[in-house]
Every structure is written in structure tokens, then in C-alpha cells.
Amino acid sequence: MSLQVRRCxxxxAFAxxxxxxxxxxxxxxxxxxxxEQHVAGMTVAMLCAVGVKLFSFCWHRLDQNVNRYIGFHDLVxxxxxxxLSTIGLSFVDTFLLPEVSTPRGVLLIDWGVTLLAVGLLRSAPRAYRDLRSNFAKETGRRALIVGANDEGESLLRTLRMARMQPLRAVGFIDPDVRQFGQHIGGVPVxxxxxxxxxxxxxxSAHEVLIAGSLPGRVVRTVMADAQRAGVPVRAMPTHEQLLRGTVSVGPRDVSIEDLLRRDPVRLDNGAISNWLAGQTVLVTGSSGSIGSEICRQLxxxxxAKLVALDRSETGQFFLDRELEALAPGVVEVVLADTNDRERLDAVFQEHRPxxxxxxxxxxxxxxxxxxxGxxxxxxxxxxxNVADAAxxxxxxxxxxxxxDKAVNPTSVMGACKQMAERYVQAKSVGSACRFVTVRFGNVLDSAGSVIPIFRQQIAQGGPxxxxxxxxxxxxxxIPEAAQLVVQAATMGQGGEIFVLDMGEPVRILDLARDMIRLSGLxxxxxxxxEITGLRPGEKLYExxxxxxxxxxxxxxxxxxxxxxxxxPLVQVLHDLRRLEAAANDSVAEALAALEEIVPRMPTETLALRVAA
Structure with missing residues (x-):
């Protein structure tokens, strides 16, 4: 049926x-x-009423809306x-038809009856569609929805509208016990x-559907219990993921990100914007997982300008393309090595972040x-080098x-990070620049981390x-870590080491087993x-x-x-000179110098101490 025929x-029908x-x-x-004496006047007034109402309905484009998608906005x-039609009819009756003089009670009653009748007319197609889909799926597969929230309600409507997926929601499950006994769209919690x-x-559920951004511990509980019950679990993307365009619309298998999901970060965006708006900001390591995400958040x-500094040519090339699309003319990508002091000083003097x-x-x-070394x-x-240049x-x-590897370090990497923390703290004393450190643990799915390694091993058949x-x-x-780094950077007077709340630690063996299960294996x-034994410098607990x-x-x-x-800065500088002198010596000499300045705790000792 053509659009013109539908509108006619x-x-x-409105007339x-x-x-x-x-x-x-x-x-x-x-x-x-x-x-009898009112019939003639009523006929004239009725014809005027039809004209006025049609004009008002067309003005508000009621004839162009799709009835089967009617919602609250359409009812308003x-x-x-x-x-508007009632007000217009009052003016017509008063100034154009004074001899008719329609009773004011008729106009008020007509307003209510018209509102009810047009609302029912517009709602009938949607009501028919919803009732038909409900009755059609009485024999379909039964599903439980985890999440009595906005996403859960959207998922319920999607299931009722879907023709190709015979799923029928029979109940909601939610971590909030206060929701128990309530109904959403006629479906009980x-x-x-x-x-x-x-x-x-x-x-008699055949499937469990996870809706919305639920905490990772809830998703892990659902996954484990569903496996014991012998039913599959799928997750719907959150509204935020859909708006970012990072996922498809339909249900998907539960991912490892779902299992580790944490509560959303609350940021003081006003304070951050007041601090950063109109400023020149420089980020080193901009091609890395954290550095690139910090750039996106900034x-x-x-x-006014974001200077992204890194020595990775390939990484900087792709970062430049991405950030330029996000903020044209704001980002300047710089190739530089943080160990090249002359080049570093030139970049800082040019941009003065x-x-x-x-x-x-x-x-x-x-x-x-x-x-x-x-x-x-x-x-x-x-x-x-970067602190001095800044x-x-x-x-x-x-x-x-x-x-977190800088705490009681057992590795070269952790010891070097602790020494870096010492220098940043020492520089803060008496400096006009506010020096702070932000410390946190592992980020999920960064390059070379445990998640992509496990994915590769599963793809290769193990072990x-x-x-x-x-x-x-x-x-x-990664986004949570970057957001909190930016938030922490607005705090403090200088010299602070800020530590991000990492939640509860995750056992890597459990993580491996979760990924096996999520892969359908x-x-x-x-x-x-396969248990291979701790690697050199690796901690049992962080x-x-x-x-x-x-x-x-x-x-x-x-x-x-x-x-x-x-x-004291004098002591830290003395230690740095000792390390700098040993950096290009043999492995043994570099290790000895580092051990002398930042004693490393044996892994076995740390494990016993933490266990105690």
C-alpha cells in the first residue's frame, strides 16, 4: 500500500x-x-469540528506516524x-457560529472522548501485533532474562517483535531482591x-539471556549455574556499546569481558573539563593500550591541542588516523624516543604542554x-627524561x-617502576610542577596480555x-583504567601515589577455564x-x-x-646515575646495580607472606 493511500x-478514519x-x-x-431543537446546530458544529480536528491532527502529523510503533511520546x-482542536473549535463556535452556541459541556466531553477514541485507533495495530506475537509464541522456546532494567525491558520487546527467533520470556532474574515479585511488561521478576x-x-527454560551492564561477578554466577543446569547463556549488548557501534544488535555469546565486568566509573567530568579544556596536553606511550585510551578520554x-608521543611508527600511523577523525585539527602525533633527551627537550619546548x-x-x-639494561x-x-623536560x-x-608490580618487586620490571615512582615523588618537592603517580594492576585484553594469549592457544587446539x-x-x-587515571590526575597537591580500586583478584586458572567454556570446549x-611453573620475576600474588x-x-x-x-632528590639522583652507568654493562652487572638500589623480594618469600 502506497504512502498516499495510507494517509488518505x-x-x-480521523474524520x-x-x-x-x-x-x-x-x-x-x-x-x-x-x-430536536439542537440537531440542526449540532450538524453544523459537527462539520466544523471535523475540519478543525483534521487540521490539528495534520499539523501534529498524526497521519504520518506508524501505528504499530506507537509509544508514550505519540500519546502526548x-x-x-x-x-489544540478543542481550543480552535471554541474560537470557531464563539466568533464564526454565534447563532449555534454549542454548550461548553459538549466541547469538554468531546475533548475527552476524542482523546480516548484517537488513542485507541492509533494503538490498535500495536496491541494486535503484541497480542498476536504473545499467542504465537506460547509454544516457543522459553527464556529467562537476567537484568530487570532498561536493557531487559528492551530485550523483552525485541523478543515479542521478532518473527525469526521463537523465544518467549517467562521471567526476569535480578540481583536486587527488591525487584522480586514485580512485573515488567506482564513478565514477573x-x-x-x-x-x-x-x-x-x-x-522449563531453554535459554538464559543476559541484558545490560551487570557486574562481572553476577555474570560469572549466571554462567556457572547455567552450565550446571545445562542451558546456554547469551548476552545482549548494552546501550552504550550500541551507541559506540562496537557490537551488533542481536544476542551474542557471553564474552570474557562480561565475566570480568565491573561497575561503571563515576567521574567528576566538570572538574576534569575545567582542568583540561583549552590546554595543551602531551601523552607519552600514545600507541600503547593505556596511552591510546588516555588520548581518547582526553x-x-x-x-586546545593533544600531543601524542611515541616511537612506534606503525602504531602512531594508525593512532593519527583514528584521533584525527575524532577531533580534526586538535591532535598532533609526534615520533620520538623518550630516551633521546635532546629530541624530547625539543618537542617539549615546541609545544609547551x-x-x-x-x-x-x-x-x-x-x-x-x-x-x-x-x-x-x-x-x-x-x-x-620526561619529568625533567616537563x-x-x-x-x-x-x-x-x-x-602494582612496583610494590615489593620480584622482577626487573617492577624494580624499575619503583625507582621511577621514587624519582617522580622526589621531583615534587619544591617544584612548580605538580608531580603525581597513578598505580594500578593489569588491564584486560591489552597487547601481549594473558587474554589474547589464551585465545591464540585455544585457536591452536591447546594446551x-x-x-x-x-x-x-x-x-x-582499559577504558576504566584510563578514565580513573585522568580523574586521579585532577587530585592532589603533588607527590601523591594514587592507587586505583582494582576490585577482587582473579585466579588465572579460573580465567582459563572460563575461556575454555565460553569457546564451547x-x-x-x-x-x-598445562601448569608450567612460575617464570623468572613472576609474582604469585600482586x-x-x-x-x-x-x-x-x-x-x-x-x-x-x-x-x-x-x-631526598639528591639520593634518588645518585641512584639513577649508578643505574645509568650500569645500563649498558653486562646483564649480571645491570642486575647487580638494580638489586643494590631496589632489593627484590624472592617470589617464594612473597607467596608465604601473602598467604599468611
Whole structure:
């Protein structure tokens, strides 16, 4: 049916409804048959009423809306159109038809009856569609929806509208016990995630659908219980993911990101924007997982210029293309090595950034054990170079990204990071530049981290290698880490070590088993898990604070401070000169120099101490 034919039919229906409601209003006003003396006047007024109503309905484009998608907004529009038509009819009756003089009660009754009749006319196609889909799926596969929230309600409507996927929602599950017993779209909230095995049996569910951004612990509980109950689990993307365009619309298999999902980060965007808007900001390590995400987050706060510095040509090429699309003319990508002091000073003097985020560093623990001299140069000495260049160019703030491996270090990488922390703290004393450090654990799915390695091993048929059955790590999502780094950077007076709330540590063996299960495989049958033993420098447990640090809260619930004594700058500079001299010596000499300045704790001792 063409659009013009549809509009003609809709206008005809509106005209008929307008006439009938006006006559009904007269009849209701007189409590039965219309008195003979009012019939002639009513006929004239009815014709005017039809014309006025059609004009108002067309003005509000009621004839162009799709009836089967009617919602609250459309009902409000109908109310506006009906009210306008009643006001218009009052003017017509008063100034153009004074001899008719329609009773005011008729106009008020006509307003209510018209609103009801047009609302029902517009709602009938959607009501028919919903009822038809409900009855059509009485014999379909039964599904439980986890998440009695906005996404859950959207998923319910999607299931009712879908023709190709015969799923019928029979109940909602939600972690909030206060939701129990309530109904969403006629579907009850039947329990909490811990009740899943019982609810699957009670409601004969064939599938579990996860809706919305639920905490990772809830998703893990649902996955484990659904596996015991023998039903598959799928997840719907969140509204945020759909708006970012990073996922497809339909249900998907549960991912490892779902299992580790944490509560959304609450940011003081006003304070961040006041600090960054209109400023020149420089980020080192901009091609890395954290550095590139910091760049993306910073662009949201409208800096005048963002200088992205890294020595990776390929990484900088792709970053330039991405960031230029996000903020044309704002980003300047710079190729430079943080160990080249002359080049670094030239870049800082040219751009004179007010805020510097230092995220450049090596990160792979086993590789740094074999190349301690390069770790010293790229982690510790590079931090000194960037900090000095920032201060010399007049920067107001310097933020170093650190790691939990700097706490009671057992590795070269951790020891070098601790030395970098010492230098940043020492520089803060008496400096016009505000030097702070932000320390956190592992980020999920960064390049070369455990998640992509496990994916590769699963794709190759195994085995999945885990170094120790009890080894665990803290994890957070890359955007969350970058957001909190930027938030922490707005806090403090200088010299602080801010520590991000990493939540509960995750056992790597459990992570491996989760990924096996999510891949549709079975451990011991389809793929093996092999325990290989701890690698050199690898910790069994990570820590966020050492014994000499006191953790104190800040104004942000997910950011703490590690309060500790600051070493004199003279002592730190002496230690740096010792390390710089040994960096290009043999591996043994570089290790000896590092061990002398930052004693490393044996892995076995740390494991016993943490276990105790």
C-alpha cells in the first residue's frame, strides 16, 4: 500500500472518529437522545469540528506516524493535537457560529472522548501485533532474562517483535531482591541469580539471556549455574556499546569481558573539563593500550591541542588516523624516543604542554629479566627524561602511569617502576610542577596480555598454559583504567601515589577455564590446561601497597592514596646515575646495580607472606 493511500485512509478514519465523538459528546451532555431543537446546530458544529480536528491532527502529523510503533511520546502528541482542536473549535463556535452556541459541556466531553477514541485507533495495530506475537509464541522456546532494567525491558520487546527467533520470556532474574515479585511488561521478576538452577527447572527454560551492564561477578554466577543446569547463556549488548557501534544488535555469546565486568566509573567530568579544556596536553606511550585510551578520554574534555608521543611508527600511523577523525585539527602525533633527551627537550619546548601523561614503558616481565639494561633505560631513565623536560618547559602537571608490580618487586620490571615512582615523588618537592603517580594492576585484553594469549592457544587446539594453579591477578577494563587515571590526575597537591580500586583478584586458572567454556570446549576432553611453573620475576600474588605505605581514601570512591616517605632528590639522583652507568654493562652487572638500589623480594618469600 502506497504512502498516499495510507494517509488518505488515516484521514478518513480521523474524520469518521471526529464526527462520531462529537455526536457522542452531545448525547452524553443531554443524557440520551439529542433534543430536536439542537440537531440542526449540532450538524453544523459537527462539520466544523471535523475540519478543525483534521487540521490539528495534520499539523501534529498524526497521519504520518506508524501505528504499530506507537509509544508514550505519540500519546502526548495526540493529547496536544486534541487540546489544540478543542481550543480552535471554541474560537470557531464563539466568533464564526454565534447563532449555534454549542454548550461548553459538549466541547469538554468531546475533548475527552476524542482523546480516548484517537488513542485507541492509533494503538490498535500495536496491541494486535503484541497480542498476536504473545499467542504465537506460547509454544516457543522459553527464556529467562537476567537484568530487570532498561536493557531487559528492551530485550523483552525485541523478543515479542521478532518473527525469526521463537523465544518467549517467562521471567526476569535480578540481583536486587527488591525487584522480586514485580512485573515488567506482564513478565514477573522471579528471583536472584543464585536461584538460577531452580528457576530453570521450575519454568522449563531453554535459554538464559543476559541484558545490560551487570557486574562481572553476577555474570560469572549466571554462567556457572547455567552450565550446571545445562542451558546456554547469551548476552545482549548494552546501550552504550550500541551507541559506540562496537557490537551488533542481536544476542551474542557471553564474552570474557562480561565475566570480568565491573561497575561503571563515576567521574567528576566538570572538574576534569575545567582542568583540561583549552590546554595543551602531551601523552607519552600514545600507541600503547593505556596511552591510546588516555588520548581518547582526553579528547572528550576539549583540549586546545593533544600531543601524542611515541616511537612506534606503525602504531602512531594508525593512532593519527583514528584521533584525527575524532577531533580534526586538535591532535598532533609526534615520533620520538623518550630516551633521546635532546629530541624530547625539543618537542617539549615546541609545544609547551601544561599537562603531561607519561604512559611509555616496557611491560613484559619475562623479557625484561633478560634485558635489565633496556628496562632501566626505557622505564626508569625515560621517566626521568620526561619529568625533567616537563618541568623545564613549564608544565603545570605531570602524571606517571605505574603498576602494582612496583610494590615489593620480584622482577626487573617492577624494580624499575619503583625507582621511577621514587624519582617522580622526589621531583615534587619544591617544584612548580605538580608531580603525581597513578598505580594500578593489569588491564584486560591489552597487547601481549594473558587474554589474547589464551585465545591464540585455544585457536591452536591447546594446551592453555598457566604458570601456577594459585596465581592470580587484578584486572580492569582499559577504558576504566584510563578514565580513573585522568580523574586521579585532577587530585592532589603533588607527590601523591594514587592507587586505583582494582576490585577482587582473579585466579588465572579460573580465567582459563572460563575461556575454555565460553569457546564451547571441555577441559580435559577437547583441550588441556598445562601448569608450567612460575617464570623468572613472576609474582604469585600482586599487591597494591607495600608495608611502608598507608592507604588513605580520597574524594573518589575508586581512588586511594599510598602515603609513604619521600626520598631526598639528591639520593634518588645518585641512584639513577649508578643505574645509568650500569645500563649498558653486562646483564649480571645491570642486575647487580638494580638489586643494590631496589632489593627484590624472592617470589617464594612473597607467596608465604601473602598467604599468611
Amino acid at each position: 485512509l488515516m484521514l478518513t 469518521a472518529v471526529s464526527a462520531v465523538t462529537f455526536v457522542a459528546a452531545y448525547s452524553l451532555r443531554f443524557g440520551g437522545p439529542i433534543p 502528541t495526540i493529547a496536544k493535537a486534541t487540546t 522471579v528471583g536472584v541469580p543464585e536461584d538460577l538452577p531452580r528457576l530453570v527447572a521450575e519454568y 579528547l572528550k574534555h576539549k583540549p 601544561r599537562v603531561v601523561f607519561h604512559a611509555a614503558a616496557y611491560k613484559h616481565v619475562p623479557l625484561m629479566e633478560k634485558h635489565p 633496556e628496562a632501566i633505560k626505557n622505564i626508569t631513565l625515560a621517566t626521568r 618541568e623545564a618547559s613549564g608544565a603545570a602537571s605531570f602524571v606517571m602511569v605505574s603498576t 592453555i598454559t598457566v604458570t601456577h594453579p594459585d596465581i592470580n591477578r587484578y584486572f580492569m577494563m 571441555r577441559e580435559g576432553e577437547d583441550i588441556e590446561v 599487591e597494591l601497597y607495600n608495608d611502608s605505605e598507608q592507604h588513605k581514601p580520597t574524594s573518589h570512591e575508586k581512588i586511594m592514596t599510598a602515603d609513604c616517605a619521600v626520598q
